Amino acid sequence: MPASARVTACNVSREQVRWARARTRKEGLEDRVTFVWSAPNRIPLPEPAVRRVVESVRPFPFDRMYGGWWAPVVRHGARQILEDSAARYIQFLRGEVPVD
Numbered sequence: 001m002p003a004s005a006r007v008t009a010c011n012v013s014r015e016q017v018r019w020a021r022a023r024t025r026k027e028g029l030e031d032r033v034t035f036v037w038s039a040p041n042r043i044p045l046p047e048p049a050v051r052r053v054v055e056s057v058r059p060f061p062f063d064r065m066y067g068g069w070w071a072p073v074v075r076h077g078a079r080q081i082l083e084d085s086a087a088r089y090i091q092f093l094r095g096e097v098p099v100d
Contacts, residue, residue: 030074033065033085047090054086 035045035053045053057079065082067073074081091097 030076031081032088033073033082035086035089039068044093047093050086050089050093054083057082 035050037043037045037049061079063076063078065074065078088097
């Protein structure tokens with residue numbers, strides 16, 4: 001597997017998982033995903049790699065996405081959320097989004 005296709009996960013405590021699940025249910029945060037080379041080190045994934053992620057799953061039907069832990073990250077509409085999130089992420093990488 002090429003290095004650009006590797007996924008990095010980190011260990012989290014049960015309390016962090018409970019907090020994240022409660023926050024997701026409360027705030028409805030299942031409407032976006034992000035792309036990182038290394039989550040623990042907060043290193044973003046470069047644009048070509050983000051585009052490869054989207055292109056590599058395009059042939060497959062899917063409606064859910066799972067993260068590195070137990071619960072689904074996105075329970076419904078995952079394909080559209082992935083594509084919208086990738087487009088938004090790339091806009092930020094390019095500096096095309098005002099951050100005022």
